[in-house]
Amino acid sequence: MSSNVRHHIVIGSGVAGNQAAETLRERDPDSRITMITISRLPFFNRYDLPRVFRGERDWRRFIIYPADYYRRNRIALRRATRVVGVDSTAQTLTLEHKETIHFDSLLVASGAGAYLPEDMSEFRPLLHGFGAFRDAIEVADALPKKGHAILLGGDTIGLDLARTLLDTGHRVTLVAGPYTFWPHEVTPEERPKYVAALQKMGIVVVEAQERGGIAGVEKGAKGLAARRITFGNGSDLSGDVVMPFFGVAPSLDFMLGSGVDIERGLLVSPNLRTTNENIYAAGDVCQIWTDSEHRYCFYHGWKNVRAMGELAARNITGANEPWVPPQDETLRLSKDGKIQSPFWEYQ
Amino acid sequence: MSTDIQIAIVGSAGDGTIAAGDILRRAMAEMGYRVISFDLYPAEIRGFGKCIARLRVTDEQAYSLKPRSDVLVSLDDSHAIPHVSEAREWGAVIYESGSVTPLAEGAHISAHIDPGQIPYHVPIRELSEKSTGSARSRNIVVLGYIAGLFRLSIDGFLRALNSKFKGKADIAQKNEAALRAGYEEGARWFRLDDIDFGPPPAKGAGATVEMISGNAAVVRGALDAGIDNFFGYPITPATSIMERLASEMPKRGTRLVQTEDEIAAISATVGAGFAGARTATATSGPGLALMSEMLGLGIIAEVPCVVFVSQRGGPSTGLPTKTEQSDLNIAVYGGHGDAPRIVIAPTNVEGCYRCAGKAFEMAEAYQTPVILLLDLYLSNRYETVPFPAKPPFEADMNSYADTRGGNAAGFKRYALTADNVSPRTVPGQKGGMHIATGLEHNELGRPNDQPDNHAAMSRKRHEKLQLALKHPDFTHTKRFGDEGKVEVGVIAWGSTFGEALEAMILARAEGIRCAAMKVVMIAPFPTEAVAAFMADCGDVLIPEVNYQGQFAGILQAHIPRPVTRLARVPCEPMEVGDILAEIRRLAGRTTEQQAA
Numbered sequence: 001m002s003s004n005v006r007h008h009i010v011i012g013s014g015v016a017g018n019q020a021a022e023t024l025r026e027r028d029p030d031s032r033i034t035m036i037t038i039s040r041l042p043f044f045n046r047y048d049l050p051r052v053f054r055g056e057r058d059w060r061r062f063i064i065y066p067a068d069y070y071r072r073n074r075i076a077l078r079r080a081t082r083v084v085g086v087d088s089t090a091q092t093l094t095l096e097h098k099e100t101i102h103f104d105s106l107l108v109a110s111g112a113g114a115y116l117p118e119d120m121s122e123f124r125p126l127l128h129g130f131g132a133f134r135d136a137i138e139v140a141d142a143l144p145k146k147g148h149a150i151l152l153g154g155d156t157i158g159l160d161l162a163r164t165l166l167d168t169g170h171r172v173t174l175v176a177g178p179y180t181f182w183p184h185e186v187t188p189e190e191r192p193k194y195v196a197a198l199q200k201m202g203i204v205v206v207e208a209q210e211r212g213g214i215a216g217v218e219k220g221a222k223g224l225a226a227r228r229i230t231f232g233n234g235s236d237l238s239g240d241v242v243m244p245f246f247g248v249a250p251s252l253d254f255m256l257g258s259g260v261d262i263e264r265g266l267l268v269s270p271n272l273r274t275t276n277e278n279i280y281a282a283g284d285v286c287q288i289w290t291d292s293e294h295r296y297c298f299y300h301g302w303k304n305v306r307a308m309g310e311l312a313a314r315n316i317t318g319a320n321e322p323w324v325p326p327q328d329e330t331l332r333l334s335k336d337g338k339i340q341s342p343f344w345e346y347q
Numbered sequence: 348m349s350t351d352i353q354i355a356i357v358g359s360a361g362d363g364t365i366a367a368g369d370i371l372r373r374a375m376a377e378m379g380y381r382v383i384s385f386d387l388y389p390a391e392i393r394g395f396g397k398c399i400a401r402l403r404v405t406d407e408q409a410y411s412l413k414p415r416s417d418v419l420v421s422l423d424d425s426h427a428i429p430h431v432s433e434a435r436e437w438g439a440v441i442y443e444s445g446s447v448t449p450l451a452e453g454a455h456i457s458a459h460i461d462p463g464q465i466p467y468h469v470p471i472r473e474l475s476e477k478s479t480g481s482a483r484s485r486n487i488v489v490l491g492y493i494a495g496l497f498r499l500s501i502d503g504f505l506r507a508l509n510s511k512f513k514g515k516a517d518i519a520q521k522n523e524a525a526l527r528a529g530y531e532e533g534a535r536w537f538r539l540d541d542i543d544f545g546p547p548p549a550k551g552a553g554a555t556v557e558m559i560s561g562n563a564a565v566v567r568g569a570l571d572a573g574i575d576n577f578f579g580y581p582i583t584p585a586t587s588i589m590e591r592l593a594s595e596m597p598k599r600g601t602r603l604v605q606t607e608d609e610i611a612a613i614s615a616t617v618g619a620g621f622a623g624a625r626t627a628t629a630t631s632g633p634g635l636a637l638m639s640e641m642l643g644l645g646i647i648a649e650v651p652c653v654v655f656v657s658q659r660g661g662p663s664t665g666l667p668t669k670t671e672q673s674d675l676n677i678a679v680y681g682g683h684g685d686a687p688r689i690v691i692a693p694t695n696v697e698g699c700y701r702c703a704g705k706a707f708e709m710a711e712a713y714q715t716p717v718i719l720l721l722d723l724y725l726s727n728r729y730e731t732v733p734f735p736a737k738p739p740f741e742a743d744m745n746s747y748a749d750t751r752g753g754n755a756a757g758f759k760r761y762a763l764t765a766d767n768v769s770p771r772t773v774p775g776q777k778g779g780m781h782i783a784t785g786l787e788h789n790e791l792g793r794p795n796d797q798p799d800n801h802a803a804m805s806r807k808r809h810e811k812l813q814l815a816l817k818h819p820d821f822t823h824t825k826r827f828g829d830e831g832k833v834e835v836g837v838i839a840w841g842s843t844f845g846e847a848l849e850a851m852i853l854a855r856a857e858g859i860r861c862a863a864m865k866v867v868m869i870a871p872f873p874t875e876a877v878a879a880f881m882a883d884c885g886d887v888l889i890p891e892v893n894y895q896g897q898f899a900g901i902l903q904a905h906i907p908r909p910v911t912r913l914a915r916v917p918c919e920p921m922e923v924g925d926i927l928a929e930i931r932r933l934a935g936r937t938t939e940q941q942a943a
């Protein structure tokens with residue numbers, strides 16, 4: 001490109017991507033900003049999705065910025081568009097429909113998708129996801145009044161949903177395992193008190209391990225609930241929907257072969273730069289070098305992710321500031337015995 | 348209206364854009380919806396140029412297309428990209444998700460979709476190839492997708508498809524496979540737009556609703572009025588009138604002759620009219636210019652005949668495939684001498700039917716050539732039209748002289764009567780005299796150049812036409828919108844009235860007191876009705892698709908009052924948005940006020 005105007009590309013229109021675009025526009029008013037996302041919807045907070053069960057089904061009520069925000073801020077929002085490759089040397093990226101775009105700076109904020117353990121993947125068609133608006137509507141449609149939802153794994157996203165489902169008169173059974181409370185690390189000693197807190201909330205907790213692990217998920221027989229889970233010990237469990245909550249895995253297929261370093265996530269220095277000087281990353285997709293831990297760490301949750309988006313944009317536009325790891329990310333119990341996660345503090 | 352959805356399909360010639368639009372409108376009409384549609388396509392051959400099929404689907408008949416579409420389909424991004432902004436906020440943009448070749452930045456339509464529009468990226472080519480073995484049915488895949496996405500009955504589409512490809516079983520079969528593939532894909536998608544097709548209107552008793560083009564409606568009107576003869580010479584955009592009549596008239600034992608040129612066509616038409624037949628010709632501006640001398644004969648000899656004129660861009664060969672309303676002056680004034688004639692201009696397809704039939708009645712009742720003025724936009728656009736069970740036309744409106752036992756030599760073919768219409772005879776009528784002369788004549792029809800006679804005959808020929816303003820069951824003008832005093836009144840004629848009406852409706856929705864009047868009869872001019880309307884209007888706006896403001900000129904010759912002319916030659920129909928902007932300006936509304 002012969003133009004002198006810098007072209008910032010942000011991959012992802014989640015919390016990190018949108019915060020980054022906002023900061024980029026503030027700090028580099030004359031630049032071109034392009035935000036690319038697979039999503040067809042403009043940006044909405046995914047932690048708002050449980051509202052669907054309270055009867056809010058119009059996606060327009062979920063979006064954070066009106067369409068005009070993007071027009072006013074001259075952020076070219078390319079939705080329904082998948083990046084399939086990045087060439088860090090040529091400073092280009094390729095879209096699924098074979099369009100090539102040049103960038104001066106690239107911020108990868110492609111987040112993470114729900115993780116499904118290998119041994120569960122064959123049951124995927126029978127499981128209900130919860131990452132997108134459509135998923136939420138489909139679950140809401142599949143779950144009758146007072147219906148029974150079975151949550152597998154039980155990460156904090158799932159537990160947050162469980163709170164709403166109970167509130168809206170549904171039954172919730174949690175098939176607990178090593179991912180329960182993810183991304184919080186809960187020691188074996190502490191675990192019983194948190195499980196008890198879940199039970200106090202009204203969740204029926206079934207320890208998968210005690211039943212020989214999950215053996216299968218199948219359709220319920222005629223006249224019975226829509227889904228049936230069988231366990232290794234021969235016992236079973238029936239519900240209207242079965243939803244996996246096993247944490248998340250970074251979305252970075254398109255970065256393979258790009259020339260930047262990857263471990264599980266995109267590896268970035270404390271100033272959120274990848275191993276290429278023009279490529280930064282922020283949000284669920286990246287692992288940040290953390291001196292105190294002597295390793296690359298993930299920092300999940302919307303507050304962290306938003307802060308990363310802002311920091312990356314600042315550093316792209318001339319600053320050189322380091323990521324400051326959050327102080328306290330632990331799970332807590334309130335005085336009246338309720339589970340408290342810093343990830344749920346968004347109201 | 349509970350259903351009001353406009354779909355625009357944009358592609359390149361050869362993509363099947365126009366065919367897709369045709370099947371879509373047939374399917375919608377088949378389901379019972381009301382449709383108005385107009386296609387734009389280049390004059391070039393297959394493989395070049397932009398094609399756009401636009402249709403508006405409603406539950407009450409609409410008069411024009413909307414300024415913005417609810418759904419925009421791209422069959423060719425290079426042509427569709429300049430039109431993306433046509434899709435409204437929260438409207439759908441449906442496009443090919445893949446690409447066969449590498450693309451430069453911005454060459455894919457997804458780069459141009461506004462944050463307020465909803466993208467639907469569909470593997471159109473892949474679905475076509477999988478279902479039919481080739482990419483040629485992409486247009487049909489898209490139709491299936493629309494049907495599936497908006498939960499429309501696939502049966503209506505299948506029937507439309509089969510009628511389109513009647514007798515071509517192989518093509519019909521492949522297209523059915525493509526349609527079903529697209530339908531399944533569409534039904535799978537999660538809808539994010541707010542486009543809702545309400546139920547189609549219930550079928551009314553008595554009338555049958557058919558989807559038909561303006562020219563086809565003219566033909567239907569002519570046939571229902573009992574046309575006996577047609578003489579014509581082909582010219583765009585009037586040709587299809589002759590083509591359709593050519594296939595219909597022989598079945599009814601009536602005659603159509605393609606003459607060697609327009610002069611022969613009008614000569615034969617006037618001759619057949621003189622002989623007592625219901626007769627017509629059809630042409631466009633250049634042909635009307637050639638016909639003007641013989642029209643003069645029809646006027647002075649007081650011969651009933653009908654001339655269908657569909658206007659296109661001019662002068663001369665001009666812009667044969669573009670619409671324009673610039674033949675109004677030649678229609679009203681064209682010719683030598685004081686040559687008054689009746690000129691009527693329908694404003695929609697239903698009007699084409701009614702006016703065509705009424706033109707024959709008027710020609711007979713007032714013994715004069717009648718020009719029915721259309722334009723390419725009206726000739727080629729499709730609308731659903733309710734046709735009455737019985738044609739609403741009189742079979743014969745001649746006032747024949749009773750010549751039984753009379754003295755032929757003393758028969759006054761051009762008798763000066765109270766209403767200025769002289770009872771006529773037709774050749775072969777006993778006791779009648781059959782004179783048709785281009786010379787000025789007296790009541791007996793004999794040449795006469797005396798000043799008193801010329802004045803009396805000129806007055807007769809002019810005055811008798813005033814009767815047409817009271818022609819039974821004919822609406823020469825009609826007011827719409829606010830009653831009483833209004834800030835702005837829009838007066839429009841011909842095809843542009845639809846856009847004027849739409850703009851008026853939008854202006855009222857913005858709180859502007861506004862009304863619109865359509866003027867169907869342009870000669871004789873309905874001065875009284877138009878003046879009464881203008882008396883109610885703070886400002887008068889006259890939109891028309893010609894450079895001079897020809898209608899405004901005619902109006903001001905009858906009603907000397909300032910008007911605002913919105914006279915444009917965009918080579919396309921007038922845009923509703925342009926008329927609306929002018930209404931706002933005249934009403935003194937700023938952009939901020941109307942946004943508020």
Ligand SMILES: Cc1cc2nc3c(=O)[nH]c(=O)nc-3n(C[C@H](O)[C@H](O)[C@H](O)COP(=O)(O)OP(=O)(O)OC[C@H]3O[C@@H](n4cnc5c(N)ncnc54)[C@H](O)[C@@H]3O)c2cc1C
Pocket residue numbers: 011012013014015016017036037038039046047048049081082083084109110111112130131157160251254282283284285300301302303305342343344345346
């Ligand atoms: C249902 C749900 C509930 C949650 N609840 C909470 C909560 O209560 N509290 C909390 O703190 N956190 C919560 N989270 C987690 C939090 O939302 C995430 O940490 C945060 O969304 C991550 O933001 P991000 O910007 O990194 O990525 P994301 O929000 O995941 O966004 C990633 C973006 O990248 C795009 N993308 C991915 N791959 C590509 C590609 N190849 N090409 C183009 N675009 C691509 C996606 O379309 C998307 O726009 C929840 C998450 C989910 C799914």
